[in-house]
Amino acid sequence: MTQANVAAGSCADTPVLRQRGQHEVFCGLTSIIWLHRKMPDAFFLVIGSRTCAHLLQSAAGVMIFAEPRFGTAILEETDLAGMADAQTEIDLQVERLLSRRSDIKRLFLVASCPSEVIKLDLETAAQRLSRMHAPKVRVHAYSGSGIETTFTQGEDSCLAAMAADLPTGTDDGLLVVGALPDVVQDQMMNLLDRIGVPNVKILPHADSSNPPAIGKNTKIALVQPFLGETATALERAGASRIVAPFPFGEKGTTAWLIAVAEAFGISAQHVLNVTEAARNRARHAVSKEAEALTGRTVFFFPDSQLEIPLARFLTTECGMTALEIGSPYLDRRLMAPDLAEIPQGPVISEGQDVEKQLDRARAAKADLTVCGLGLANPLEAEGMTTKWAIELVFSPVHFYEQAGDLAGLFARPLRRRALLEVNA
Amino acid sequence: MKLSVWTYEGPPHVGAMRVATAMKGLHFVLHAPQGDTYADLLFTMIERRNHRPPVTYTTFQARDLGSDTARLFRESCLSAYERFKPEALLIGASCTAELIQDDPGGLGAAMGLPIPVIPVELPSYQRKENFGADETFFQITRALAKSLPRTKTVSANLIGPTALGFRHRDDITEVTALLEDMGIAVNVVAPFDATPSDIARLGAAHFNVLMYPETGEAACRWLERTFDQPFTKVVPIGVGATQDFVQEVADISGATARLDTSRLRLPWYSASVDSTYLTGKRVFVFGDGSHVITAARIAKSEMGFDVVGVGCYNREMARPVRALAKELGLEALISDDYLDVEAAISEASPELILGTQMERHIGKRLGIPCAVISSPVHVQDFPARYAPQMGVEGANVIFDTWVHPLVMGLEEHLLAMFREDPEFHDAAGPSHHGHSAPLPPVEENPKPQVASGDVIWLESAQKELRKIPIFVRGKARRNTEAFAASQGAQEISVELLYEAKAYYAR
Numbered sequence: 001m002t003q004a005n006v007a008a009g010s011c012a013d014t015p016v017l018r019q020r021g022q023h024e025v026f027c028g029l030t031s032i033i034w035l036h037r038k039m040p041d042a043f044f045l046v047i048g049s050r051t052c053a054h055l056l057q058s059a060a061g062v063m064i065f066a067e068p069r070f071g072t073a074i075l076e077e078t079d080l081a082g083m084a085d086a087q088t089e090i091d092l093q094v095e096r097l098l099s100r101r102s103d104i105k106r107l108f109l110v111a112s113c114p115s116e117v118i119k120l121d122l123e124t125a126a127q128r129l130s131r132m133h134a135p136k137v138r139v140h141a142y143s144g145s146g147i148e149t150t151f152t153q154g155e156d157s158c159l160a161a162m163a164a165d166l167p168t169g170t171d172d173g174l175l176v177v178g179a180l181p182d183v184v185q186d187q188m189m190n191l192l193d194r195i196g197v198p199n200v201k202i203l204p205h206a207d208s209s210n211p212p213a214i215g216k217n218t219k220i221a222l223v224q225p226f227l228g229e230t231a232t233a234l235e236r237a238g239a240s241r242i243v244a245p246f247p248f249g250e251k252g253t254t255a256w257l258i259a260v261a262e263a264f265g266i267s268a269q270h271v272l273n274v275t276e277a278a279r280n281r282a283r284h285a286v287s288k289e290a291e292a293l294t295g296r297t298v299f300f301f302p303d304s305q306l307e308i309p310l311a312r313f314l315t316t317e318c319g320m321t322a323l324e325i326g327s328p329y330l331d332r333r334l335m336a337p338d339l340a341e342i343p344q345g346p347v348i349s350e351g352q353d354v355e356k357q358l359d360r361a362r363a364a365k366a367d368l369t370v371c372g373l374g375l376a377n378p379l380e381a382e383g384m385t386t387k388w389a390i391e392l393v394f395s396p397v398h399f400y401e402q403a404g405d406l407a408g409l410f411a412r413p414l415r416r417r418a419l420l421e422v423n424a
Numbered sequence: 425m426k427l428s429v430w431t432y433e434g435p436p437h438v439g440a441m442r443v444a445t446a447m448k449g450l451h452f453v454l455h456a457p458q459g460d461t462y463a464d465l466l467f468t469m470i471e472r473r474n475h476r477p478p479v480t481y482t483t484f485q486a487r488d489l490g491s492d493t494a495r496l497f498r499e500s501c502l503s504a505y506e507r508f509k510p511e512a513l514l515i516g517a518s519c520t521a522e523l524i525q526d527d528p529g530g531l532g533a534a535m536g537l538p539i540p541v542i543p544v545e546l547p548s549y550q551r552k553e554n555f556g557a558d559e560t561f562f563q564i565t566r567a568l569a570k571s572l573p574r575t576k577t578v579s580a581n582l583i584g585p586t587a588l589g590f591r592h593r594d595d596i597t598e599v600t601a602l603l604e605d606m607g608i609a610v611n612v613v614a615p616f617d618a619t620p621s622d623i624a625r626l627g628a629a630h631f632n633v634l635m636y637p638e639t640g641e642a643a644c645r646w647l648e649r650t651f652d653q654p655f656t657k658v659v660p661i662g663v664g665a666t667q668d669f670v671q672e673v674a675d676i677s678g679a680t681a682r683l684d685t686s687r688l689r690l691p692w693y694s695a696s697v698d699s700t701y702l703t704g705k706r707v708f709v710f711g712d713g714s715h716v717i718t719a720a721r722i723a724k725s726e727m728g729f730d731v732v733g734v735g736c737y738n739r740e741m742a743r744p745v746r747a748l749a750k751e752l753g754l755e756a757l758i759s760d761d762y763l764d765v766e767a768a769i770s771e772a773s774p775e776l777i778l779g780t781q782m783e784r785h786i787g788k789r790l791g792i793p794c795a796v797i798s799s800p801v802h803v804q805d806f807p808a809r810y811a812p813q814m815g816v817e818g819a820n821v822i823f824d825t826w827v828h829p830l831v832m833g834l835e836e837h838l839l840a841m842f843r844e845d846p847e848f849h850d851a852a853g854p855s856h857h858g859h860s861a862p863l864p865p866v867e868e869n870p871k872p873q874v875a876s877g878d879v880i881w882l883e884s885a886q887k888e889l890r891k892i893p894i895f896v897r898g899k900a901r902r903n904t905e906a907f908a909a910s911q912g913a914q915e916i917s918v919e920l921l922y923e924a925k926a927y928y929a930r
Contacts, residue, residue, distance in 0.1 A: 067429060
């Protein structure tokens with residue numbers, strides 16, 4: 001993907017449809033489900049309501065852990081009476097938690113809708129608690145509330161809070177930003193190592209005692225499209241952001257790796273040489289799955305902000321046509337390279353009025369509708385084929401070795417519908 | 425503030441949604457921030473509902489807080505009314521909206537919609553899901569039910585089944601059949617599948633069957649006060665309870681008590697010799713109060729189990745559950761703290777847990793089999809097949825469900841006989857469970873001659889200990905060590921092991 005391809009026939013300048021109404025999306029607390037796994041020494045303490053606790057439990061689907069590394073301090077009637085009490089209560093809860101869980105080195109106080117509405121100051125609480133529990137435990141605060149964040153923005157908000165707390169350094173190196181499943185992260189590190197990118201660090205870092213340093217020589221590359229606030233925080237600390245499409249599919253991954261390599265003075269040709277076998281594998285795997293996708297249409301409801309990069313993958317690598325690409329929030333700064341690759345035609349929408357969008361989805365009659373779990377079964381019952389968006393967030397889908405799996409996630413609902421001979 | 429890791433009940437507005445989603449022709453406008461829509465997926469995924477819950481969320485964001493969330497609420501009500509044309513509108517607020525005090529009830533009433541607008545108060549910081557369902561259905565009933573002449577023939581309303589309820593769908597069929605066999609017609613089932621105009625007809629029934637006290641009691645009490653409709657107190661889960669229910673219905677309605685037992689299999693299955701192995705199996709019963717009370721009775725009197733622990737997570741049912749525990753000579757565990765429940769189960773070392781999906785996870789970790797008897801629910805609790813809990817078929821279903829996780833009778837003998845053979849080691853578990861067989865707790869394989877506290881286990885005693893069934897071995901070990909300590913013994917021999925056993929035998 002080169003600048004030459006950015007032609008008039010793309011979505012680069014498509015006007016955005018913005019509507020206001022019911023949003024059928026998760027709040028930012030949901031991202032705790034994958035974030036806590038990337039930071040084995042961290043605990044996420046939501047200061048919220050029974051609803052927050054219920055959401056985390058429902059989003060996690062099953063309760064795999066006896067005592068997970070996340071929990072909710074549920075506000076009660078007495079806490080709502082006075083602020084001073086609430087701060088003391090937080091200290092008490094944290095004290096109790098830390099005395100029982102000596103493995104915790106990082107504690108995140110996560111703000112929720114109710115804690116924000118009553119203006120509970122968690123920043124101050126975090127500073128106070130950091131002093132109280134230093135040097136053993138570092139306490140951060142961020143917001144995962146639904147009034148401030150949508151689903152994956154919770155990760156952005158968390159990483160931005162961590163970014164503000166990183167040490168400064170002068171090393172020339174790459175900081176990869178975004179939580180990835182371990183298997184994908186290892187593959188990525190291996191690729192960057194073979195390409196020869198120096199001093200590669202990752203945010204979020206797994207070990208709190210070994211944080212990456214940030215300085216004016218640091219270059220950052222995002223692997224997730226929803227990390228705008230984090231990018232800004234890192235840029236403020238002097239780092240420079242590498243502009244690239246996101247590493248989905250063979251083309252996205254190659255373009256991402258070339259952009260990173262060039263930022264370190266490594267040639268594109270070298271990247272192509274090093275990745276030749278992996279690119280061939282990815283192309284082959286995608287082409288097999290794409291048989292079910294080529295010539296079909298797709299409609300994206302807003303969910304995770306992955307919609308635009310995934311629509312790029314489906315349209316340029318799997319032969320699909322996008323009818324609408326909905327995103328909960330559209331950060332043009334980060335999305336421009338992917339938008340420039342998507343052929344003109346689809347409606348690009350930001351935010352949601354779910355009833356009106358459902359009307360559009362029914363009228364569009366796409367072959368595949370990508371949507372949240374609240375909408376999937378009702379739309380299937382109406383005869384539409386759907387793909388649950390949340391699986392795209394929870395599954396390993398980045399980089400070469402997952403390109404075929406990613407295409408497969410979209411192909412499976414279509415193959416399944418073709419298999420079933422009894423009418424629902 | 426109270427730290428919670430896993431919860432048994434959602435917030436009260438989820439209870440309200442269970443009522444609204446169960447009904448037809450009703451729409452619920454919920455003043456709530458973005459993100460609270462997660463609740464939709466409970467219904468569309470866990471229960472596989474093929475329609476979205478009839479709920480419009482105002483989904484306000486931070487920027488709306490500074491301006492006018494009340495206007496947003498009014499607009500949401502109007503557009504929901506225009507789009508869905510419901511017979512009645514239910515309005516309420518979730519936890520965050522409760523804090524911004526827009527008074528949705530007042531706003532809704534002032535809009536002048538040509539349909540009944542029913543406000544419901546859902547105190548999120550004090551109460552929980554069951555309260556929310558009970559209160560919502562009560563408010564709907566109070567707003568819509570009318571005084572009517574009784575039906576010519578004897579009829580009853582079935583009160584309490586909701587969306588996302590544990591086997592509610594099939595219990596309705598079973599209870600309807602129980603009543604039909606006595607010549608009693610069902611007037612209205614509510615809230616399940618009822619429309620607002622059905623609610624208006626509640627008053628025509630001669631009495632109410634309160635299927636689930638958790639979600640229908642407030643409405644039944646109001647109907648009793650207002651329309652002089654008596655309601656049933658017995659929940660017909662289990663053979664004895666079903667018989668009592670039939671008698672209670674006869675007493676209330678004047679109909680002749682009649683129960684068709686031609687397809688009732690639990691009593692014979694329980695009496696047949698293969699079930700001998702069920703005798704005195706130690707069970708721990710935990711769930712919502714109503715299901716726990718019925719399950720404990722079945723466990724004790726219909727399966728021949730030994731109930732070693734009992735409790736419920738809904739405080740509203742604490743009193744009857746405590747009374748039941750007292751009868752059983754136990755201390756009731758009334759708690760919605762999952763870690764407390766896990767600790768209590770671990771301490772009691774039961775051979776079977778009768779619990780909720782939460783206890784199923786506890787059982788997995790402790791290596792104790794579990795059968796699910798109550799909400800909170802999981803996609804597994806909505807089977808495609810007919811699987812009621814109530815009535816005759818419910819009793820049959822319960823026998824199968826509870827026995828399935830256990831090692832079968834004959835199989836248990838074989839396990840004892842071939843204990844030393846590699847295929848039949850303790851950890852193998854029931855053969856019909858394949859690879860999901862529960863693994864024993866790690867601590868159960870102590871090395872010979874290992875000191876435990878101050879006492880030393882002799883190798884022969886260790887060997888003897890391993891012959892004790894794995895699910896009680898932990899307890900036997902602890903009891904023996906405590907006994908040894910009380911006797912001032914330094915070593916545990918086989919003899920001491922059996923002395924301890926005799927000492928603790930009741």
